[in-house]
Amino acid sequence: VLPDGTVRLPDGSVKLPDGRLRRPDGTFATPNADGTFDLLDGTKLLPDGGLLLQTGAMRLPDNTIIFPDGTIKLPNGTLAPPGYKPPDYSLPCFGRTRRSTGVASGTLPKCEACGKPVIGATRQALGRTWHPECFNCAKCGKSLDDEPFTESDGLLLHKTCAAKHICTKCGLPIVGTVLKANLIEGAWHPECFTCSKCNTPVATEGGALSCFMEDGEPRCDKCRTKRICTACDKQIDGQAINAMDKSWCEGCFNCAKCGKSIASNAAGGEFKIEDGQPVCEACREMVFCAACGLEIEESALTAMDKNWHLDCFKCSKCSKVIDTGVFKIEGGRPVCEDCRERLTCAGCGLEIEGQALTALGAHWHPNCFTCSKCGNAVAASGERLSCAIEGGRPVCTKCRKVHSCAACGENIKGQVMTALGKKWHPNCFKCGTCGLKITGAFFHTESVPFCSQECFPTK
Numbered sequence: 001v002l003p004d005g006t007v008r009l010p011d012g013s014v015k016l017p018d019g020r021l022r023r024p025d026g027t028f029a030t031p032n033a034d035g036t037f038d039l040l041d042g043t044k045l046l047p048d049g050g051l052l053l054q055t056g057a058m059r060l061p062d063n064t065i066i067f068p069d070g071t072i073k074l075p076n077g078t079l080a081p082p083g084y085k086p087p088d089y090s091l092p093c094f095g096r097t098r099r100s101t102g103v104a105s106g107t108l109p110k111c112e113a114c115g116k117p118v119i120g121a122t123r124q125a126l127g128r129t130w131h132p133e134c135f136n137c138a139k140c141g142k143s144l145d146d147e148p149f150t151e152s153d154g155l156l157l158h159k160t161c162a163a164k165h166i167c168t169k170c171g172l173p174i175v176g177t178v179l180k181a182n183l184i185e186g187a188w189h190p191e192c193f194t195c196s197k198c199n200t201p202v203a204t205e206g207g208a209l210s211c212f213m214e215d216g217e218p219r220c221d222k223c224r225t226k227r228i229c230t231a232c233d234k235q236i237d238g239q240a241i242n243a244m245d246k247s248w249c250e251g252c253f254n255c256a257k258c259g260k261s262i263a264s265n266a267a268g269g270e271f272k273i274e275d276g277q278p279v280c281e282a283c284r285e286m287v288f289c290a291a292c293g294l295e296i297e298e299s300a301l302t303a304m305d306k307n308w309h310l311d312c313f314k315c316s317k318c319s320k321v322i323d324t325g326v327f328k329i330e331g332g333r334p335v336c337e338d339c340r341e342r343l344t345c346a347g348c349g350l351e352i353e354g355q356a357l358t359a360l361g362a363h364w365h366p367n368c369f370t371c372s373k374c375g376n377a378v379a380a381s382g383e384r385l386s387c388a389i390e391g392g393r394p395v396c397t398k399c400r401k402v403h404s405c406a407a408c409g410e411n412i413k414g415q416v417m418t419a420l421g422k423k424w425h426p427n428c429f430k431c432g433t434c435g436l437k438i439t440g441a442f443f444h445t446e447s448v449p450f451c452s453q454e455c456f457p458t459k
Contacts, residue, residue: 007049007061011040021045033121052119060086068117126151137161167192179203184216195220213239244273255280304329315339360392371396406447420444431455 005017012024021029021037029037036052037045044052051059056068064086065073072080080086109118113134123135123145135144138155139162148159160166165174168186179188190203196217212224219225227236231252241248241263253262256277262270272284279285287296290304291312301308313322315336328340335341343352346360347368357364367377372393388400403412406420407428417424429438432448433455443450450456 009039009045009051010043013037013039013045015045015049035121046119056117058117058119125149125156169193181213181218184213184218193218195223197223243271244278253278255283257283303327304332304334359394360389369394371399373399420447420449422447433457 007015009015013029014022015037016022021031023029023040031037035047039045039051042054046052046058049061053059058066060066063075066086067073072084072086074080109122109129110116111118111131111134112128113130113136116131118129118131121132123130123132125135132145135156136142137144137149137158139157142158144156144158149156150159150162151157152162160173162173165178165187166172167174167189169188169192172189174187174189177190179190179193180186181188181193188203191201193203194201197219200220202218202220212219212221214225227240227247228234229236229240229249229252230246231248231254234249236247236249239250241250241253243253250263251261254260255262255271256274257279260280262278262280270281271278272281273279274285287300287307288294289296289300289309289312290306291308291314294309296307296309299310301310301313303313310323311321313334314320315322315327315338316330316333317335317339320336322334322336324337326337327334328337329335330341343356343363344350345352345356345365345368346362347364347370350365352363352365355366357366357369359369369378370376371378371387372390373395376396378387378394378396387394387396389395390400403416403423404410405412405425405428406422407424407430410425412423412425415426417426417429419429427437429449430436431438431442431451432445433450436451438449438451443453443456445457
């Protein structure tokens with residue numbers, strides 16, 4: 001320190017009596033917001049002329065060094081005795097004592113947040129000290145400098161963060177009456193809980209609700225939809241229960257078997273639907289899985305006239321769960337689309353994906369099994385075959401050749417028997433002597449059959 005008050009610093013800079021700092025190159029340094037200067041060697045020049053070293057220690061103008069742990073090294077190199085008070089150079093942090101620590105006056109206060117010594121600018125509240133950058137809300141972490149704050153359980157919080165409830169509608173803290181609704185999550189100022197249609201408040205002065213819930217939103221009495229109870233056929237004036245795509249009075253939604261209220265039962269309102277009626281958990285019909293045999297308590301899959309757990313309905317060939325809804329039945333068991341038997345139509349040659357018709361030792365699309373003469377389908381999907389076979393090909397009833405029976409003279413509509421150069425009903429081909437039906441070998445004249453030699457005429 002020169003007689004005129006000029007201070008020469010370790011990095012070659014000079015602090016002038018007027019408080020300015022001149023760099024070795026002749027330029028002047030700009031002070032920080034807290035009045036300190038950053039020197040070229042990484043140290044910080046404090047307003048009183050002391051230096052804050054990179055190690056966190058502070059060197060006073062008389063070369064006294066105060067270390068972060070409170071130890072003081074005197075200018076002669078020795079350690080100061082306990083209770084030693086260094087010279088007061090009007091440092092902002094000198095003369096303060098950290099609350100309830102018992103550390104002697106003259107040591108540096110420590111930041112309540114990070115525990116490190118506070119040198120330079122400080123923030124103080126409730127008798128405690130913080131670095132400016134550590135003076136933050138304990139909940140949101142944002143600075144407390146710009147907003148009102150308060151103490152809660154020893155912590156500093158923004159007033160908005162300290163509020164136990166924030167209004168769901170306006171986003172402001174709720175001070176006073178807090179309004180909550182059973183069927184909607186959130187909290188409201190009484191004046192903010194309004195009808196979703198006309199925006200009229202629906203809470204009384206005491207905070208009680210005077211509204212109806214529709215589609216998860218509050219409605220006042222004027223705006224609500226007038227609902228009729230499915231059970232009593234009367235208008236629902238109170239809270240409605242919506243179930244099975246219908247509306248019910250709270251006292252009317254009862255088990256169809258025992259008549260007890262479903263909404264207040266021990267199972268918490270759980271029910272099943274049997275024959276279109278609600279049935280409580282105690283009365284419900286138990287459904288068992290066709291695969292594992294255990295009860296199906298939740299969603300059941302119905303297929304092949306049986307009930308299955310969703311993960312028990314598996315392909316009988318690859319054992320994969322069939323969850324696409326597409327499967328075939330082979331041998332009375334489900335088969336997935338990948339494993340099912342592929343059938344080729346004998347008519348068009350393409351794969352048969354739907355219903356298959358089996359005839360003449362082959363598989364056909366129903367519309368591909370056509371009359372070999374007129375080309376019309378012999379049987380539409382789901383119908384029985386109505387045709388004759390001529391030359392190994394199907395012939396419809398309109399195109400087939402009609403024969404008259406040699407015995408009765410009637411047209412033969414079904415099976416035709418050919419014998420003695422004539423056509424017969426099988427039941428009309430009888431012995432000319434005894435009248436018995438002939439089904440095997442026979443004797444005959446030019447036009448009359450006989451069942452045995454005994455019946456054959458001798459003359």
